[in-house]
Amino acid sequence: MDIKNSHNLVFSEEDFSGILKALSRVQAVIVFDLEGNILTANENFLGALGYQLSEIKGKHHRIFCEYSYSSTPEYVEFWKRLARGEFEAGEYKRLSKEGKEVWINASYNPIFDDEGNIKRIVKFATDITASKLKNADFEGKIKAISKAQAMIEFELDGTIIDANENFLSAMGYQLEEIKGKHHRIFCDPTYVTSSEYQKFWNKLGNGDFEAGEYKRFSKNGDEIWINASYNPILDASGKPFKVVKFATDITETKIKNADFEGQLNAIDKSQAVIEFTPDGTILKANKNFLATVGYSIDEIKGQHHRIFCEPEYTRSSDYRDFWIKLANGEFDTGEYKRIGKGGKEVWINASYNPIYNHNGEVYKVVKYATDLTKEKEAYNNLVETFENAAIELLASSSQISSVAEEMTADAKITLEVSTNASASSRQVASGVQNVSTSTEELSASITELAKSSSEASKCSSEAKEMTLEASENISELGKASEDIGNVIKVISSMLSRQIYSL
The missing domain is CATH 1.20.58 (Methane Monooxygenase Hydroxylase; Chain G, domain 1)
Incomplete structure (x- = not known):
C-alpha cells in the first residue's frame, strides 16, 4: 500500500514505518484520540515526563498541563482545531509527574485514513527544558543589564539598530532620532575621520571585542564619558552579525577623578611622597622623596621603613606601636628625624595617611613629607649662637x-x-x-x-x-x-x- 502526503510524495508502507521508527528513536512521541485521550507513548516521552505508560494510558492530555491553562476556553479551542485536522506547532510548557516544568518543542499532527477522515493525533516533541532555562537565564541577565546599564545595538558597519531607555536618557535622544544613523553622531568629528576610528569598526566587524573608557557627545553637545564594552554577536555558524554595546555613564566620576588626579599631581610635584603596605614595606616613592633620602627606587622598593630610622628607635615599642596604629587606620603627623643613604641626618615634617579599600580595610599607607633638614640645621645653629652669646654675656657681666x-x-x-x-x-x-x-x-x-x-x-x-x-x-x-x-x-x-x- 502506498501512502501520499500533502506534497504528493509517494511512500510505501514500509518506508513510512521506517520513518516513524526513526522519529521514535530521536523524539518523544505520544498518540491521542481526537478528544485528547492518551492512546500510547514511546520511551522518550515517558522518560521526559517521568511516567510509566500504564499511568497515563486512557487519561487526558490535561494531566500534563497547569490547571490555569487546561481550564480555559483557549485549551478547549486548541483540541477543537486539532479535531478539525488543523496542524499545531510551537514551544509548550508542560508538567512532569513530579510537577516540574518541562519545556518541549512539539508538533501536533492530525493523522488521516484513506478516506480523509481524522483518526488520531500524533505529537512529536523534543525536550528543550535545558536550552529554555539557559535562554531564560540569558534573557533575564540581558533584561537586568538593560535596567542597570545603557545598551545600544549596531549593524557591523556601525548603523544603529536599537537602544534602551538608559542609553537614550544619557545621550538626550529619542530612539527615532538615532535609529538608522551611524555611531559617528556620538563622536568628535576629528575622531570619526581618523584611521583609528575606521580600524575600530573593522575590528568589531571581524568579531573582535572592544572595551574601555570613551568620550562621547550628547545631543546638546555635552561631553559624556562612558565605560563601555562593544560585543560582536555571533550567529549559529560563528559569524558576527551585529554589535551590542553595554555602557555606564562615568562622567561625574571622571570629573572627580580628574580633580583628584590634578591635586595629587600638584602634591607630587611639591612634596616628598612614599607608599607602604600596612606593615611598613615600601611600595613606591616619588622623585622628591628619593632626592631627600638619597636613594634610588630600586634600592628601597620591597624594603621596610626601618631603613630610614635609627636602629635604637626601630627596636623600641614606640616604633612597633607606630605601625600598629597606622595598620588600624590611625593618622599620624609631626616632625620626624630620619636617616638617609650614607647615614645622613634628615628632618621631615610628615603625615602618615592610612588608605582604605572598598571593604573599609586599610590596604596601604601614604606619607606626604616636606624636607626640613636645612631649616632644622639653621635653627640648631641659631640656638648654638644664642647659647654662646649667653655664655659670653655672663662672663662680661x-x-x-x-x-x-x-x-x-x-x-x-x-x-x-x-x-x-x-x-x-x-x-x-x-x-x-x-x-x-x-x-x-x-x-x-x-x-x-x-x-x-x-x-x-x-x-x-x-x-x-x-x-x-x-x-x-x-x-x-x-x-x-x-x-x-x-x-x-x-x-x-x-x-x-x-x-x-x-
Whole structure:
C-alpha cells in the first residue's frame, strides 16, 4: 500500500514505518484520540515526563498541563482545531509527574485514513527544558543589564539598530532620532575621520571585542564619558552579525577623578611622597622623596621603613606601636628625624595617611613629607649662637660687675678728696675776706675761686649719685671722676698762688 502526503510524495508502507521508527528513536512521541485521550507513548516521552505508560494510558492530555491553562476556553479551542485536522506547532510548557516544568518543542499532527477522515493525533516533541532555562537565564541577565546599564545595538558597519531607555536618557535622544544613523553622531568629528576610528569598526566587524573608557557627545553637545564594552554577536555558524554595546555613564566620576588626579599631581610635584603596605614595606616613592633620602627606587622598593630610622628607635615599642596604629587606620603627623643613604641626618615634617579599600580595610599607607633638614640645621645653629652669646654675656657681666665695684671704691675716694677740697676752699674764702688790701687781681682770683668751689661742690653731688648708679652708668662715672680730678688740680693750684701772694 502506498501512502501520499500533502506534497504528493509517494511512500510505501514500509518506508513510512521506517520513518516513524526513526522519529521514535530521536523524539518523544505520544498518540491521542481526537478528544485528547492518551492512546500510547514511546520511551522518550515517558522518560521526559517521568511516567510509566500504564499511568497515563486512557487519561487526558490535561494531566500534563497547569490547571490555569487546561481550564480555559483557549485549551478547549486548541483540541477543537486539532479535531478539525488543523496542524499545531510551537514551544509548550508542560508538567512532569513530579510537577516540574518541562519545556518541549512539539508538533501536533492530525493523522488521516484513506478516506480523509481524522483518526488520531500524533505529537512529536523534543525536550528543550535545558536550552529554555539557559535562554531564560540569558534573557533575564540581558533584561537586568538593560535596567542597570545603557545598551545600544549596531549593524557591523556601525548603523544603529536599537537602544534602551538608559542609553537614550544619557545621550538626550529619542530612539527615532538615532535609529538608522551611524555611531559617528556620538563622536568628535576629528575622531570619526581618523584611521583609528575606521580600524575600530573593522575590528568589531571581524568579531573582535572592544572595551574601555570613551568620550562621547550628547545631543546638546555635552561631553559624556562612558565605560563601555562593544560585543560582536555571533550567529549559529560563528559569524558576527551585529554589535551590542553595554555602557555606564562615568562622567561625574571622571570629573572627580580628574580633580583628584590634578591635586595629587600638584602634591607630587611639591612634596616628598612614599607608599607602604600596612606593615611598613615600601611600595613606591616619588622623585622628591628619593632626592631627600638619597636613594634610588630600586634600592628601597620591597624594603621596610626601618631603613630610614635609627636602629635604637626601630627596636623600641614606640616604633612597633607606630605601625600598629597606622595598620588600624590611625593618622599620624609631626616632625620626624630620619636617616638617609650614607647615614645622613634628615628632618621631615610628615603625615602618615592610612588608605582604605572598598571593604573599609586599610590596604596601604601614604606619607606626604616636606624636607626640613636645612631649616632644622639653621635653627640648631641659631640656638648654638644664642647659647654662646649667653655664655659670653655672663662672663662680661662678671667683668662689668668687678669694674663697677672698683669704680665705686674710686668714687668714694674721689668723694673724700672733693669734700676736703670744699673745706679748703671755704678756708681760703674766709682768709680772703680778712684781707683788706686786695687788688683787682686778687678780687678776680677770689671770684674764680668761688666759681671753682661751686663746680667742685656740684661735681661732688654728681659723684654721690653716680656711685649709686655705677653698674648702669660706668662711662659717665669715669668721665665725672676725671672732671673732679681736674677741678681738684685747679683748686690746689689756685690755693698755692693765693697763699703765696698773701
